[in-house]
Amino acid sequence: MVRAEFDFWVGIVMDKFYDGLQNKQFIGSKCSKCQRVFLPPRNRCGDCFAKAEEFVELPENGVLKNFTVSNYNVTERRARKAKEPIMVGLIQIDGADTGIIAPIINISPDSLKEGMKVKVVWAKNVKGHPNDIAGFEPVGGG
Ligand SMILES: [Zn+2]
Known part of the structure; x- marks a missing residue:
């Protein structure tokens, strides 16, 4: 029960x-x-x-706590060189005590900094699905 x-x-x-x-x-x-x-x-x-x-x-804003940049798209079979670096971050939304993992977009990997302010970018069509989060971009265009 x-x-x-x-x-x-x-x-x-x-x-x-x-x-x-x-x-x-x-x-x-x-x-x-x-x-x-x-x-x-x-x-x-x-x-x-x-x-x-x-x-x-x-809110939609948060802080980038941590990130990784990869030049490879890793599949179960092999790692392929990606066209553009893939950036994934741990984002702590303002007011939350835990973080969510999401892609980081609209910034060059060299400009990524821990502690930078980011804002969510929603998918064009939201459906109540994890993919509704297109990614997070720097506030103010980075
Ligand atoms: Zn508690």
Whole structure:
């Protein structure tokens, strides 16, 4: 019974997140005890294990905490030289205590800096899917 309840809640949390994306909105969840904010939302706090059932709307801006640049497109069979470097970052949205991983776009790899301000770029057609996040670009054109 506990297991079913747990699965049920996880479904709600992720539904909220994807519903948010469909509305071009980040929805996180907040710990009832230590007030940490999780994005993507989770039903329980990773720190104090209290319930994190309060949903909060978060802004489109954040900070690039970390990134990797690769010149190769890696598939299960081989690594191919990519036409353009592939940049992936860990972004901490303002007001959140955890980060999300997404592509970094509209900047040259040489200009990437940890701690730089970034803003989400939504996909042309949002569908409530992880791909709704086209990527993050520097605020002010980098
Ligand atoms: Zn907590």
